[in-house]
Amino acid sequence: MTGHRGQQRAERRGQQRAERRGQRRQEPNRRVTDGLAVRNVSHGFDDTDVIEDVSLAVERGETVAIIGPSGTGKTTLLRLLSCFHRPDAGTVETDGADVWALSERDRLDVRRRIGMVFQEANLFETTVRRNVSYGQHVRRSWRDRLAQWFSRLRGGDASEAVAESLDLVGLADAGSRPVGSLSGGEAQRVSFARAIAYDPEFLLLDEPTSDLDPRNTAVIEDAIDTARTRGLGVAVATHDMNQAERVADRVAVLLGGRLIEVGPAERVFTNPEDPRARKFIEGELVY
Numbered sequence: 001m002t003g004h005r006g007q008q009r010a011e012r013r014g015q016q017r018a019e020r021r022g023q024r025r026q027e028p029n030r031r032v033t034d035g036l037a038v039r040n041v042s043h044g045f046d047d048t049d050v051i052e053d054v055s056l057a058v059e060r061g062e063t064v065a066i067i068g069p070s071g072t073g074k075t076t077l078l079r080l081l082s083c084f085h086r087p088d089a090g091t092v093e094t095d096g097a098d099v100w101a102l103s104e105r106d107r108l109d110v111r112r113r114i115g116m117v118f119q120e121a122n123l124f125e126t127t128v129r130r131n132v133s134y135g136q137h138v139r140r141s142w143r144d145r146l147a148q149w150f151s152r153l154r155g156g157d158a159s160e161a162v163a164e165s166l167d168l169v170g171l172a173d174a175g176s177r178p179v180g181s182l183s184g185g186e187a188q189r190v191s192f193a194r195a196i197a198y199d200p201e202f203l204l205l206d207e208p209t210s211d212l213d214p215r216n217t218a219v220i221e222d223a224i225d226t227a228r229t230r231g232l233g234v235a236v237a238t239h240d241m242n243q244a245e246r247v248a249d250r251v252a253v254l255l256g257g258r259l260i261e262v263g264p265a266e267r268v269f270t271n272p273e274d275p276r277a278r279k280f281i282e283g284e285l286v287y
């Protein structure tokens with residue numbers, strides 16, 4: 001019964017979307033075959049659309065900031081990109097392949113290539129090192145784990161990646177510390193290290209520095225920059241415009257679940273085309 005009602009709701013939302021689509025200026029679709037992308041995705045919960053007809057791509061080696069007021073759908077968009085939610089409409093693609101048309105196993109492989117850092121660090125009550133290597137362990141496919149095992153036998157060291165990731169966030173000496181002894185900023189840096197330790201191709205960050213002081217924020221922003229330089233595609237949802245300006249190559253402005261503007265950071269910040277984007281960037285549009 002609930003499933004049927006859910007389907008009816010989804011259909012009703014679909015009809016409303018189709019009507020609205022005709023009335024709206026469409027964002028130009030960048031045809032990206034190399035990277036992680038959502039294409040014309042819409043998604044909602046219960047009777048409400050949260051994301052409407054959004055197209056956005058993240059290519060390897062670039063950082064895209066998703067900015068917008070609170071509750072505008074940034075987290076939902078990241079969750080669609082991470083293949084956590086299946087969109088009500090539209091497609092999620094990696095390198096041109098429709099992720100939700102893949103087998104469950106192949107989709108899991110795609111998810112393994114995507115690292116996520118949430119607003120809350122969500123660490124386990126153990127040491128820093130174990131937290132970071134845990135991410136590496138669960139994210140690896142059996143094939144990779146086997147390869148890692150053979151590499152260890154040959155003298156290679158999987159813990160190198162853990163050490164390197166901790167070094168990247170300035171916590172090279174903190175491996176043996178229990179997470180309970182960390183400050184909020186340090187915990188968030190461990191969470192970042194955990195996401196990066198298994199060598200993902202894409203990194204999705206949801207307000208990764210919202211509760212952090214300037215020093216911890218700077219460490220995370222530097223790590224974002226390093227990740228991008230190493231060729232990862234990074235998407236960061238933030239309501240901190242200054243942060244977006246500091247880290248992003250491109251900026252996507254999300255308002256009321258719709259992408260109202262997307263373009264190179266410099267252009268969007270200095271000369272936004274959409275008057276609502278301009279208001280938001282100038283701090284007039286506060287929700």
Ligand SMILES: Nc1ncnc2c1ncn2[C@@H]1O[C@H](COP(=O)(O)OP(=O)(O)OP(=O)(O)O)[C@@H](O)[C@H]1O
Pocket residue numbers: 045046050068069070071072073074075076077239
């Ligand atoms: N699982 C869910 N079930 C029901 N509603 C949800 C769910 N996830 C998100 N929403 C709703 O979708 C809307 C957008 O939420 P979302 O977290 O994506 O926005 P946001 O831009 O990331 O907000 P913030 O900046 O405050 O974190 C909100 O109204 C939220 O309540």
